[in-house]
Each structure stands twice: as C-alpha cells, then as structure tokens.
Amino acid sequence: MGRITLDKITKSFGDVQVIPPLDLTIEDGEFVVFVGPSGCGKSTLLRLIAGLEDVSSGEIRIDGKNATETPPAKRGLAMVFQSYALYPHMSVRKNIAFPLRMAGMDQKEQDRRIDNAAKVLNLSDYLDRRPGQLSGGQRQRVAIGRAIVREPAAFLFDEPLSNLDAALRVGMRLEISELHNRLETTMIYVTHDQVEAMTMADKIVVLRAGLIEQVGSPLDLYKHPRNLFVAGFIGSPTMNLIAGEPARAYDATTIGVRPEHMALSTESGKWTGKVGVAEHLGSDTFLHIHETGLAETITVRADGEVTLRHGDTVHLTPVEDKIHRFDGEGMRIS
Amino acid sequence: MATQHSRAAARLMISPAVILLLGWMLIPLGMTIYFSFLRYNLLMPGTEAWAGFENYSYFLTDPAFFAAIWNTLFLVGGVLLITVVGGILLALLLDQPFWGQGIVRLLVIAPFFVMPTVSALVWKNMFMNPVNGLFAFLADAIGMQPVDFFAEIPLLSIILIVAWGWLPFATLILLTAMQSLDGEQLEASEMDGAGAVSRFFHIVLPHLARAITVVILIQTIFLLSIFAEILVTTNGGPGTATTNLTFLVYAESLLRFDVGTGSAGGVVAVILANIVAIFLMRMIGKNLDA
Amino acid sequence: MARAVSTRRKAAVTALAWTIGILIFFPIFWTILTSFKTEAEAVATPPSLFNFNWTLENYTTVQDRSNYGRHFLNSVVISLGSTFLGLVIAVPAAWAMAFVPGKQTKNVLMWMLSTKMLPPVGVLIPIYLIFRNTGLLDTRVALIIVLTLINLPIIVWMLYTYFREIPGEILEAARMDGATLRYEILYVLTPMALPGIASTFLLNVILAWNEAFWTLNLTAANAAPLTAFIASYSSPEGLFYAKLSAASTMAIAPILILGWFSQKQLVRGLTFGAVK
Numbered sequence: 014m015g016r017i018t019l020d021k022i023t024k025s026f027g028d029v030q031v032i033p034p035l036d037l038t039i040e041d042g043e044f045v046v047f048v049g050p051s052g053c054g055k056s057t058l059l060r061l062i063a064g065l066e067d068v069s070s071g072e073i074r075i076d077g078k079n080a081t082e083t084p085p086a087k088r089g090l091a092m093v094f095q096s097y098a099l100y101p102h103m104s105v106r107k108n109i110a111f112p113l114r115m116a117g118m119d120q121k122e123q124d125r126r127i128d129n130a131a132k133v134l135n136l137s138d139y140l141d142r143r144p145g146q147l148s149g150g151q152r153q154r155v156a157i158g159r160a161i162v163r164e165p166a167a168f169l170f171d172e173p174l175s176n177l178d179a180a181l182r183v184g185m186r187l188e189i190s191e192l193h194n195r196l197e198t199t200m201i202y203v204t205h206d207q208v209e210a211m212t213m214a215d216k217i218v219v220l221r222a223g224l225i226e227q228v229g230s231p232l233d234l235y236k237h238p239r240n241l242f243v244a245g246f247i248g249s250p251t252m253n254l255i256a257g258e259p260a261r262a263y264d265a266t267t268i269g270v271r272p273e274h275m276a277l278s279t280e281s282g283k284w285t286g287k288v289g290v291a292e293h294l295g296s297d298t299f300l301h302i303h304e305t306g307l308a309e310t311i312t313v314r315a316d317g318e319v320t321l322r323h324g325d326t327v328h329l330t331p332v333e334d335k336i337h338r339f340d341g342e343g344m345r346i347s
Numbered sequence: 348m349a350t351q352h353s354r355a356a357a358r359l360m361i362s363p364a365v366i367l368l369l370g371w372m373l374i375p376l377g378m379t380i381y382f383s384f385l386r387y388n389l390l391m392p393g394t395e396a397w398a399g400f401e402n403y404s405y406f407l408t409d410p411a412f413f414a415a416i417w418n419t420l421f422l423v424g425g426v427l428l429i430t431v432v433g434g435i436l437l438a439l440l441l442d443q444p445f446w447g448q449g450i451v452r453l454l455v456i457a458p459f460f461v462m463p464t465v466s467a468l469v470w471k472n473m474f475m476n477p478v479n480g481l482f483a484f485l486a487d488a489i490g491m492q493p494v495d496f497f498a499e500i501p502l503l504s505i506i507l508i509v510a511w512g513w514l515p516f517a518t519l520i521l522l523t524a525m526q527s528l529d530g531e532q533l534e535a536s537e538m539d540g541a542g543a544v545s546r547f548f549h550i551v552l553p554h555l556a557r558a559i560t561v562v563i564l565i566q567t568i569f570l571l572s573i574f575a576e577i578l579v580t581t582n583g584g585p586g587t588a589t590t591n592l593t594f595l596v597y598a599e600s601l602l603r604f605d606v607g608t609g610s611a612g613g614v615v616a617v618i619l620a621n622i623v624a625i626f627l628m629r630m631i632g633k634n635l636d637a
Numbered sequence: 638m639a640r641a642v643s644t645r646r647k648a649a650v651t652a653l654a655w656t657i658g659i660l661i662f663f664p665i666f667w668t669i670l671t672s673f674k675t676e677a678e679a680v681a682t683p684p685s686l687f688n689f690n691w692t693l694e695n696y697t698t699v700q701d702r703s704n705y706g707r708h709f710l711n712s713v714v715i716s717l718g719s720t721f722l723g724l725v726i727a728v729p730a731a732w733a734m735a736f737v738p739g740k741q742t743k744n745v746l747m748w749m750l751s752t753k754m755l756p757p758v759g760v761l762i763p764i765y766l767i768f769r770n771t772g773l774l775d776t777r778v779a780l781i782i783v784l785t786l787i788n789l790p791i792i793v794w795m796l797y798t799y800f801r802e803i804p805g806e807i808l809e810a811a812r813m814d815g816a817t818l819r820y821e822i823l824y825v826l827t828p829m830a831l832p833g834i835a836s837t838f839l840l841n842v843i844l845a846w847n848e849a850f851w852t853l854n855l856t857a858a859n860a861a862p863l864t865a866f867i868a869s870y871s872s873p874e875g876l877f878y879a880k881l882s883a884a885s886t887m888a889i890a891p892i893l894i895l896g897w898f899s900q901k902q903l904v905r906g907l908t909f910g911a912v913k
Binding site for chain 3: 353354356357358360361363364365367368371372374375376378379382437440441443444445446447448450451452453454455456457458459460461462463464465466468469470472473474479481484487488511514515516519568571572574575578579580592593596597600601606609610612613614616617619620621623624627628
C-alpha cells in the first residue's frame with residue numbers, strides 16, 4: 014500500500030516561502046510525475062515527502078498514518094537520487110544490501126531479495142563490482158535495486174535520468190515504466206523534462222513557484238491545459254501562443270495552437286508567412302515560419318516529405334476545434 | 348538536508364571544537380590582557396599590583412621595542428621578497444617539461460619539512476661558520492675574506508635561513524596555481540602576437556595574483572612568530588640586532604620574568620597580527636562562496 | 638594542450654632545474670653526508686664529498702650520550718597524539734559544517750581560522766603559568782593539548798574542504814536506508830573521506846612534529862621532543878658537527894619521507910583551500 018496525502022503543507026527557508034499551502038493526494042499504485050521548470054519546488058516537495066526536509070506546517074499522511082514527524086528511514090519510502098548516491102566504497106551487492114542490513118534483516122532473506130532484484134535489473138554479473146566500475150546506466154539500475162529490495166510503500170525518483178545520455182535515457186525510461194507495471198507500487202517521479210512526464214506518468218503534477226498549476230493525466234493536460242503556463246510547458250515543440258487581433262477574433266486574449274494542429278498549404282490559408290528554418294527529422298518536418306503578423310515565430314509540424322525551403326511563402330490554417338483560448342488572466346476559456 | 352533533527356545533531360557535533368577553541372582564545376588572551384595591566388614579576392611572587400598603562404608605556408618606549416619592530420618588519424619583508432620572487436621563478440621553471448620533474452620537485456620541497464631548530468643549526472654551523480663553514484671554505488677557495496655571518500649580518504643570515512625553509516612553500520603553491528592556468532588561454536595570446544615576456548606579465552602574473560596574495564598573507568602569519576631560528580642561532584643578539592617582537596616578549600617574560608611587560612608586548616603582537624589577519628580572512632572568506 | 642618541445646630546450650631546462658633542485662636540497666644532503674663522517678673529517682679542509690671513512694659512530698654516540706630515543710618517542714607521541722585528538726574533535730565538526738550548513742557556518746569557520754592567527758606570544762605567559770601551576774609543565778600531555786588546539790582549525794578546515802566534495806545525496810541515501818547518525822559518519826562518510834582524512838592526518842603530524850615555539854617553551858628534560866633536543870646543540874662543546882648531523886638526520890628523516898608523500902595536500906591544507 015502506498016497512498017500519500019499532503020494536507021496543506023508549506024515549506025519556508027528563512028523568510029522565503031518556497032511551497033505555499035499545498036494539497037495533493039497520490040493514490041496507491043499511481044505513477045505520479047512532478048514536473049516544472051527548475052526552481053519550481055518540485056524537488057523540495059519530493060524531499061518533504063521523503064522526510065529529508067521538515068515541513069514548516071501541514072501534515073503528510075502515508076496510508077492514512079500521520080508521518081509528518083517520522084524520520085526518513087521509518088516512512089517506508091525508497092528514493093533514487095539524481096546522482097544515484099551509490100556508496101563508492103561498497104560493492105554492488107553491499108550497496109543493495111545496505112538498507113536491509115540497516116533494518117537488521119537476516120542474511121538468507123537479504124540474499125534472496127538481492128538476487129531477485131539483480132535478476133530483474135540485469136545486474137547479476139556485476140554484484141561484486143564497485144560502482145566506479147559501472148556505466149551510467151548500470152549505476153542507475155543499482156540505485157533502483159537498492160530501492161526495490163526494501164519493498165517500499167512508494168518509490169521516490171529525483172530526476173534520475175538527467176545524468177544519462179540521450180539514448181540511455183529513452184531506454185531507462187522504458188525500464189522504469191515496465192518496473193512500475195510489474196511492481197504496481199506507487200512511484201513519485203520528479204523531472205523538468207515534460208517528455209518524461211508525458212511518457213511515464215499516470216498523473217502529472219505541474220508546478221510553478223511552489224504552486225500546483227494543474228493535476229491530471231498526460232492527455233488531459235495536453236488537451237485541456239488549465240492556463241497559459243501549462244499550455245506552454247506541456248507538448249513538444251511548444252504550443253504557438255498568439256495574442257492581439259487574431260485572438261480577439263476568437264473572443265480570447267490569447268489563443269494557442271499546437272504545431273501539429275496547424276494546416277499548411279502553399280496556395281491558400283487563413284494566415285500567411287515565410288519559411289525560416291525547416292528541420293527535417295525524417296518522420297516529421299518542423300517549420301519555423303516568420304512574418305506572419307501573429308508572433309515572432311510560428312512552429313508548424315508537417316509530414317516528413319515536405320520540400321519547402323528557406324524563404325518560401327506558405328499559408329497556415331488552424332484546426333478550429335483544437336484551438337485553446339485563454340482570458341486576460343491567462344486562464345482557459347472553455 | 349536539513350531537518351530539525353539533523354540541525355540539532357550538527358550543533359552538538361560542532362560544539363566541542365567551538366568550545367575548546369573559544370576557551371583557548373578567550374581564557375589565555377584575557378589573562379594576558381589582565382597581566383598587562385599588572386606589575387607582575389615571577390621572581391617576586393605576591394607583589395602583584397595594578398599598574399595601569401605603565402607596562403605599555405615602558406614596553407612601547409623601550410628602544411628594544413623599536414628595534415624589534417624593525418627587525419620583525421625586515422625579517423618578514425626580506426623572507427617574503429626572497430620567497431615570492433624566487434617562488435615565481437622556480438614555479439616558472441618547474442612548470443616547463445623536463446626530465447625528472449618528479450624528483451626535482453621532491454628536492455625543492457624538502458626544506459619545508461626540516462624542523463626550524465635543525466635548519467637553523469645546520470646553516471649556522473656547517474655553512475655560515477666563519478672558520479669551519481662551507482661558505483668560508485668557498486670564500487677562501489676564490490681568495491675572498493670569509494664572512495662572519497652572525498657577527499656582521501646577523502639579521503640577513505636569519506632571513507636567509509628562514510627563506511630557505513619557506514621557499515618550497517611559495518614555490519609549491521605558485522606552481523599549483525600555474526598549473527591551473529588554461530593552456531588554451533596562453534595559446535590564444537600567442538596567436539594574438541604576445542611574446543614570452545608580455546605573456547608572463549599579461550596572462551601568467553594576473554593569474555597568479557591570488558596565489559601570491561595567499562602566499563604573502565599565510566607566510567606573514569607564520570613569519571611574525573619566528574622564534575626557534577633566533578633562539579638557537581643568535582639569542583636575539585648581538586645586542587638587539589636579531590630580536591623580533593616574538594623574541595622580545597619571550598625575553599621579557601621568561602628570561603627576565605617580567606610578566607607584566609611581557610604581557611603588554613603580547614597584546615601589541617596580537618594587535619599587529621590581527622591587522623594582517625583581517626586581510627587574510629577577507630581573501631579566504633571570498634573563496635568560501637566559490 | 639601540451640606541445641612538442643624541442644629536445645634541446647628540454648635538455649637545457651632539465652640541466653637548470655636539476656642544478657637548482659640540488660642546490661636547494663644541498664644542506665639536507667650535506668647534513669646526511671656529514672652524519673657519516675668522523676668529527677675531524679666533518680671540519681676538514683677541503684671538505685671531502687665521498688672519499689672519507691664512512692662511520693656510524695655518530696649515531697651511537699648521540700643515542701648513548703643524550704637519550705635520543707626518549708626525545709624521538711616524545712616527538713612521536715606528541716605529534717600523533719595531538720593529531721588523533723584533533724581528528725576526533727574535528728571530524729564531527731567538519732561533518733556538521735559541510736552537510737548541515739547554516740547561516741552561521743561560514744562565520745564559525747572564519748572565526749576558527751582567526752584563532753590560528755593569534756600569535757603564540759600573545760598567550761605564552763598564561764599558558765606557561767597555567768601549566769606550571771597544574772604541574773603539567775614539561776609533560777607530553779601539556780604539549781598534546783596545546784598542539785591539538787593550535788592545529789585544530791587547520792584540521793577542521795582541511796576536513797571541511799574534503800567533505801564538501803562528497804555529495805550530500807549519498808549521506809541522505811544512507812539516511813533513507815535507515816542508517817543512524819553514528820553509522821552514517823563511521824561507515825559511509827569516513828570510508829569515502831579516507832583519502833582526505835589521511836592527508837589531513839599526515840600534514841598535521843608534520844606540522845606538530847616541526848612545531849618549535851611551544852615545544853621549546855613548555856618543555857625541559859622530560860617531555861622535550863626532537864625540536865627541543867636539537868636546540869640543545871646550539872651551545873657547542875668541542876667538535877660536534879658530525880653528531881649534530883646525525884641527530885638532525887634522525888630528526889628530519891621520518892618527516893621528510895611523510896612530507897614527500899603528502900606534498901599535494903600540503904598546498905590545500907595550508908592555504909585553507911584558497912589555492913587548489
């Protein structure tokens with residue numbers, strides 16, 4: 014079981030309140046991603062849940078029990094750190110065994126769990142090595158192994174993939190998702206990368222300056238961003254935000270059109286502009302259009318076969334029912 | 348990583364060190380200040396009496412005090428000059444590629460590990476002795492009159508001995524700093540047409556500025572308190588020719604047993620050292636954020 | 638980028654560097670050499686470089702005449718003792734400052750450093766009197782106390798700079814894994830910081846071994862370490878160069894070797910991390 018409830022928790026460092034009163038419930042078995050730009054308080058929030066920082070006020074409940082004052086080790090949570098935080102002077106086996114040893118578990122049970130975790134994570138051949146002799150991906154797996162063996166109520170991940178190169182990151186993303194499917198344990202995952210959030214989460218929590226901007230499923234956030242911030246943060250390439258006259262035509266202060274919801278034509282369309290840079294990815298082409306009178310640059314996603322070049326004139330038409338409208342406060346008009 | 352719990356633990360763990368150092372600083376220093384206002388001689392116990400600023404006026408007007416101040420300044424200044432200039436030159440040399448770098452480095456650093464009493468006595472007897480010393484022999488060999496170092500140039504002799512011990516320190520620190528100089532920066536300036544000399548003055552020396560300051564300040568702290576080298580070579584003499592402030596205070600209090608005057612001298616030394624210390628702390632304090 | 642240097646230039650630099658290196662090292666070399674000469678040969682003119690009768694008699698005379706072993710032991714006990722004691726006090730303090738930094742941490746560190754700048758003469762008399770009145774004058778205990786205190790700021794600082802390089806996340810991981818504070822420091826931090834602790838240890842043994850203000854002023858016959866023992870050669874009797882050399886060689890040899898091993902850490906330790 015791993016149901017975590019945050020009840021009006023706040024956190025201040027000195028006079029600076031980094032987390033204003035915040036409520037959030039994480040259901041058992043959920044994969045929740047905290048996402049937001051750096052400095053948004055997502056890591057602090059994770060550390061409050063872990064118990065590595067004290068909350069300034071409010072209550073943290075784990076499975077209904079008040080855990081606000083409980084020391085980190087007693088909360089039944091396991092954490093995977095950004096730097097992996099492996100003990101460099103211990104072998105992989107000893108690293109994974111460490112929490113079990115601390116808990117005073119008998120040797121047989123320790124070995125069973127370690128061998129099990131090693132098998133799941135493909136670490137069986139490396140158990141006697143030191144962390145320094147492993148690759149980045151392997152270290153990451155050891156850190157996860159150390160978390161798994163505790164059979165925690167929930168896993169906490171603090172930007173675990175940010176030290177890996179791009180190719181490995183995609184692989185580890187899948188592994189963690191598969192792990193979640195197999196273990197069905199609550200996972201809380203912090204990242205600044207909205208792609209990780211979209212691909213892994215059951216539920217995304219978008220944070221800015223300690224405030225929750227929106228909570229919802231990935232598609233929910235994609236389809237119905239509650240405000241301009243979420244609209245601009247979720248989705249890649251980012252949504253085109255258009256203010257002024259074209260927006261007023263839709264009874265809004267700002268409208269948003271995702272690059273994939275902009276139809277492209279060389280003959281006619283609602284808006285006109287010139288191609289700046291065309292990025293050919295093979296599967297898709299991202300066109301950066303200038304001189305549209307809408308915004309500095311409008312990004313359009315076209316299919317991979319497009320042959321437009323720098324300086325060509327193009328016409329754009331938004332897909333009407335995919336237009337997002339926002340009011341003067343930046344909130345969604347539905 | 349800061350919870351109430353860990354903060355409390357941190358305070359507990361830091362306190363022994365803080366309390367001990369606080370005690371070490373405050374109790375004896377307080378006593379010194381107190382003694383400095385007393386007429387207090389160890390040979391006449393029980394006759395202590397309040398003396399006001401008498402000790403200070405006695406100490407500060409004593410001709411030996413002025414001699415000691417000058418000697419202290421010359422000693423510190425002389426050693427700094429030799430070690431900093433020599434250190435820069437040596438660092439420049441050792442930074443070049445050559446065969447046996449590691450061994451030469453060991454040879455150069457060695458004097459720093461020689462205890463002051465040993466270096467002073469070895470230099471005094473085996474090198475600077477006007478009859479049996481190696482320098483006397485060399486002077487004879489080239490037909491010159493041997494120098495009687497501790498009679499003719501006592502302070503300079505001590506400066507040379509001390510500088511020998513501290514040259515490695517300056518060299519090592521400056522060499523370390525020099526090695527952290529980005530090679531591409533030098534190559535860029537070379538591409539820009541800077542010759543070896545202007546490269547040194549415009550690139551290398553500014554890069555070393557911080558290390559040089561650190562060398563000067565740290566050596567000053569230690570050099571203000573030079574004691575053993577004087578004790579075993581000249582005992583402050585001839586006359587007061589090699590008496591520095593530290594040695595003068597020692598002589599007043601433990602040779603003449605005049606605790607009052609000695610303490611006043613101690614307070615003066617503390618004040619002088621603090622002036623240097625303030626600069627040093629600024630330097631290191633800045634570095635703490637980096 | 639290292640560039641190819643012409644062999645000619647390299648040879649010239651090599652010759653110059655070796656000459657200067659040998660000149661700087663020469664007094665130590667000469668001392669060691671003289672320690673194997675007889676007293677007559679030690680002052681012979683011209684001095685002989687290698688063609689003399691090598692003898693060990695100076696080493697035995699020094700030992701017989703002056704109880705050299707006792708002073709050597711004093712040096713060992715005092716320098717190791719004060720360094721151990723200093724580490725025991727400093728490790729927890731440095732842990733606290735490196736991993737639970739507060740608003741005052743920087744000030745506390747700077748203040749600790751400032752105690753190092755207190756000139757010893759400023760407190761010589763009270764310390765002398767305190768030890769005299771408590772009967773600790775001329776004891777190893779007194780010197781261990783004093784040397785621990787004067788080197789404590791350096792020990793704390795060195796450990797602090799080493800600890801700061803250890804990622805705090807590892808200690809947090811240990812805490813999440815259920816390690817108690819004692820376990821965290823003893824079995825996670827200490828093994829990881831071992832190289833740093835070792836160099837701190839070495840440098841402070843060296844500093845304590847060579848300390849020559851307090852050791853000269855607070856000891857007489859009993860607790861005198863080698864610094865004070867060698868100082869007794871300042872009033873010469875007859876021919877003594879060879880014996881002085883033998884005593885000196887024994888006094889500096891162990892620390893010279895330790896020093897050679899720890900030269901890199903020396904920079905870091907003595908500049909309080911201001912030069913790396």
